[in-house]
Amino acid sequence: MKTISRKQEIITVASSLFNEKGYKAVSMRDIAKAIDIKAASLYNHIKSKQEILSEIILKVAEEFTTGMENVVSENISAIKKVEKVIELHIDITVNHSQALAALNNDWMHLEEKDLIAFVKMREDYEENFRKIIKQGMDTGEIKSYHPEVILFSILSTLRTLYLWYQKRGKVDVNILKKDMVSVLIKGIV
Amino acid sequence: MKTISRKQEIITVASSLFNEKGYKAVSMRDIAKAIDIKAASLYNHIKSKQEILSEIILKVAEEFTTGMENVVSENISAIKKVEKVIELHIDITVNHSQALAALNNDWMHLEEKDLIAFVKMREDYEENFRKIIKQGMDTGEIKSYHPEVILFSILSTLRTLYLWYQKRGKVDVNILKKDMVSVLIKGIV
């Protein structure tokens, strides 16, 4: 019978606390207490508080990056790509909803090296999304509103999904995907 | 010639710093340094760090509340109400974009009394928005998707607008309103 490593437990517990109060408001003693050990003992498993944050954030950031790269490289219509991006977000949200809180709110507390890497990933991601939308406008699949407004509107919804997912409890993933695709792509009128 | 009060200056500077790094990551010494005085001098003008946070957050929260109440009480179609809510958000975003960072990310650090008041306002706001959408579904103005998904989708976009507004610099407010109304209401296809 295999149990998860203590390091993973620390990261999971920290994710949950960061999710509630934010990185800066959670102390190493808070994390330790939640695991029922002393703060100093954490350092047998992790290098620093920074390391915890960076593991949480960069791991999901990489999932977004590779997921987006897969979508972009597929030979399908722009709308179909947008659909796949929506599904990517929902999958990650369902599996790592607490990590997304840190990713969205605490990325600025990454140390310089990680911060630069993160911002780069984020910009590349947005740029890829932008290209998909422009492709859709070129082919006439997507209406020619200001592309930045469309990009922002969809991405905002997807990035905030973790908040609603946590509040409403476990919604069925497939229903969620279907509804989100409908609302985001077809609009409400 | 009248200049703004020191208290207001503190709150404005604090808003800006909270916007960058979050409430817990900004110290009273940071705020003081940005004004070029000593931390202790801040207390000639404000009661506590908490007071700064609560003034920042509750002031805009109240703008949302009264704005929404005005919209709800008007005798217009549901779609028209949604449009007015969108415009309300854009106006507040343009005038208080930094305060919105604190409102979105640091509300949980309000002291109990203010926290309760804030959460109540937030819930009431969402409930009013929900009613507008349901009204629109009853009259057939709005497609009958899961209303919660529509609510969440529009509200996420509006609540995150401050981030984009800050990044893209001053966009013309009227153009922004027109585009947002188009994208959010008519969708992209």
Added chain:
DNA sequence: AATTCTAACTAACAAGCGTTAGTTTTGTTA
């Protein structure tokens, strides 16, 4: 049985936190 490894512990550190007390400077009013 002796040794090594793992993961906990206690104790303590220097630095930073929000805040208070008491004092001095500055600017306005009598």
Added chain:
DNA sequence: TAACAAAACTAACGCTTGTTAGTTAGAATT
């Protein structure tokens, strides 16, 4: 010009922060 109020200052408080050093108990390996 003397008096007063506003707003700055210095100094310090008790507490919390992330982290390190050194130690110990138990498990795994030799």
